[in-house]
Amino acid sequence: MRKLWTAFLILVATTLSGCGYNDIQRSDEQVKSAWSEVLNQYQRRADLIPNLVNTVKGFAAQEQQVLIQVTEARSRVGSIQATPELLNDPAAFRRFQEAQGQMSSALSRLLVVAENYPQLKSDANFRDLQAQLEGTENRITVARNRYIKSVQEYNVLIRQFPVNLTAMMFSYQTKPNFAVEDEKAIAKPPTVDFGKPAAPAKQ
8 A cells, every 4th residue: 555655656746747847836936036136125225215315305405305205105115015925916016016116216306306416416425325226226127137037937837838737737827027118117227326436335
């Protein structure tokens, strides 16, 4: 009896492997890993916002509207629970994407405002923050591109025969991806270079 049970398990494992079950697991983990990196970089950006807003406020307190917009955008981003389950919910993913897009737009407006304040632009703390923001925006772009590629590979995999049969059996569905319109916007990160070398990061 034990030998029959062992043979059955081997047969099941072989069948699942041949139908792409293991490939689905591997691809799904790659998507989750890429998504985690996207979240890490977005969180890094969010963590810069309070200091950036306070620094700008110190030199341009009258720019209340744009400062409030950035703060509110950060609050909206923080209100979204970016759990792994979000990757299986297109509507929730779209809300996350829209909130991050609003954050990018608010930051762009803030940096445009900074152009009007020479003392702010020359402030060492502000220049340190702008250098960190620039690096973070670049890392966001890299992380998003990796996520986009991972999702594309996953979605293609679970549509292929006979893997699609295994995907249907275990309820694996295609995952949402960043919209094309948003990719055009993300390709132009906020301009944070005011034409002077950034001050070295504080230790």
